[in-house]
Amino acid sequence: MKYAGMNAIACLIALCASAGPALARDIFPYPIETRVLPNGLKVVMVPFDSPGIVAYYSVVRAGSRNEVEPGLSGFAHFFEHMMFRGTERYSTDDYNKLFKELGSDANAFTTDDYTCYEAILGNEGLEKVIEAESDRFMNLKYSVSDFQQESRAVLGEYYKNYSRPNSKLYEKLRDTAFTSHTYKHTTMGFLKDIEDMPNQYDYSLKFFDRFYQPGNVVVLIVGDFDPDRVMELIEKYYGKWEAKTYDLLVPVEPEQTSKRTAHIDWENPTLPYLAIAFHTPAFSTKNTDSAGLDILSELIFGRNSPLYQKLVIEDQSAESIRCSIPDKRDPGLFTIISRVKSDDLVEEVKNEIYEAIAEAREKPVDPKKLKAIKSRIRYSFAMRLDTAGSIARSLAHYLNLTGDPNSLNEIYKRYGEVSPGDLQRLAERYLVKHNCTEVTLIGVKN
Known part of the structure; x- marks a missing residue:
């Protein structure tokens, strides 16, 4: 079964460039089929014209958000490592050999909300991969020494990553902005918890049992395959996976009522950094x-914004400024990070940022400018839907957030509905001083 992938993208791009009504149409141009096994395992299939190629993703809806017990952060990311340690049937070497023989490379990544295991392979090896993936999800096995060795590797990864000032800045920002919710720690976890991780073998088994179970996993397949044949294989290899339940209670973050600040004295020379973050609501369609809020971030801080042009291009008081508002299952952060040219310019850059935000609250955006931003966001997303892997990565994101692949289409319909008044309302509600956290990082002088 094949679908004209590039033709679908061409049509979608044409719609993105056309008048308003196109913004209300589904942005995802390929058919999606969803089936659920009796044990709760959800299977999402997207036939796509990628001759002989298949993307096979396993989306585990557990990330650092799930690490609710004090002193035990970092285990979602830890299992990104441990899942490659093998089973009785497939040792680590056997697993790696299988993917090498298939001309494939299995990989994984962890976020605040989910962990994703991914592989791109030739469709002739699909049954072998389904067999191997089901085996490690159902029968992962590792010794205490394996566990301790990998946990020490995670500690080494932490020291490597957080030797960079921007990583340390972000860690401090999260720790300061949140008081109760597990978004307080980054995906890697708190350092003191990672240092203690070698002593937590028994807890690791508990974490795996809670979250690596069929009702919390989505198998996502995109590319050149027969859906009915794939379902036969999924039922054959995953059908005996035992269904379990676990009620996760994530602490609710109380509303922020006053500005918070923090500072880092960096022990090495570096340009100064400024981070400003505002609490924002959870992802919703x-x-x-x-x-x-996504449009607002582009309007105020995008490369075409007056603020960016002034700070980075004209005055050159900042080397960079960027804004991110990642989609989150729970309320997250609207984050601005700037690398400033010198210590004495930090306050000036900060004031410029707040002035730009104040303007967004007080002055409605020109409708033509808003339409151009919407079109650019839609066009940029459409251009990424050109390979089995990129399609799978995009869908995995929304499957994590809602469990429903159609939420991708729904959120892009909401983009089309955003008005100038909505942007002012959102800036007035969320981008205000009492809802703000500021962190600065200043390096030592040469």
């Missing part, structure tokens, strides 16, 4: 808030 039920209103325009998520889409509107």
Whole structure:
């Protein structure tokens, strides 16, 4: 079964460039089929014209958000490592050999909300991969020494990553902005917890049992394959996976009522950094808030914005400025990070940022400018839907957030509905001083 992938993208791009009504149409141009096994395992299939190529993703809806016990952060990321340690049937070497023989490379990544295991392979090896993936999800096995060895590797990864000032800045920002929710720690976890991780073998088994179970996993397959044949294989290899339940209670973050600040004295020379973050609502397709805040970030801080042009291009008081508002299952952060040219310019850059935000609250955006931003966001996303892997990566993101692949289409409909008034409302509600956290990082002088 084949679908004209590039033709679908060409049509979609044409719609992105056309008038308003196109913005209300589904942005995802390929058929999606969803089936659920009796044990709760969800299987999402997207036939796509990628001759002989298949993307095979396993989306585990567990990330650092799930690490609710004090002193035990970092285990979602830890299992990104441990899942390659093998089973009785497939040792680590056997698993790696299988993917090498298939001309494939299995990989994984962890976020605040989910962990994703991914592989791109030739479709002739699909049954072998389904067999191997089901085996490690159902029968992962590792010794205490394996566990301790990998946990020490994670500690080494932490020291490597957080030797960079921007990583340390972000860690401090999260720790300061959140007081209760598990978004307080980054995906890697708190350092003191990682240092203690070698002593937590028994807890690791508990974490795996809680979250690596069929009702919490989505198998996502995109590319050149027969859906009915794939379902036969999924039922054959995953059908005996035992269904379990676990009620996760993530602490609710209380509303922030006053500005918070923190500072880092960096022990080496570096340009100064400034981070400013505002609490924002969880991802939702039920209103325009998520889409509107994304548009607002582009409007105020995008490369075409007056602020960016002034700070980075004209005055050159900042080397960079960027804004991110990642989609989150729970309320997250609207984050601005700037690398400033010198210590004495930090306050000036900060004031310029707040002035630009104040303007967004007080002055409605020109409708033509808003339309151009919407079109650019839609066009940029459409251009990424050109390979089995990129399609799978995009869908995995939304499967994590809602469990429903159609939420991708729904959120892009909300983008089309955002009005100038919505942007002002969102800036007035969320981009305010009492909802703000500031962190600065200054390096030692040469």
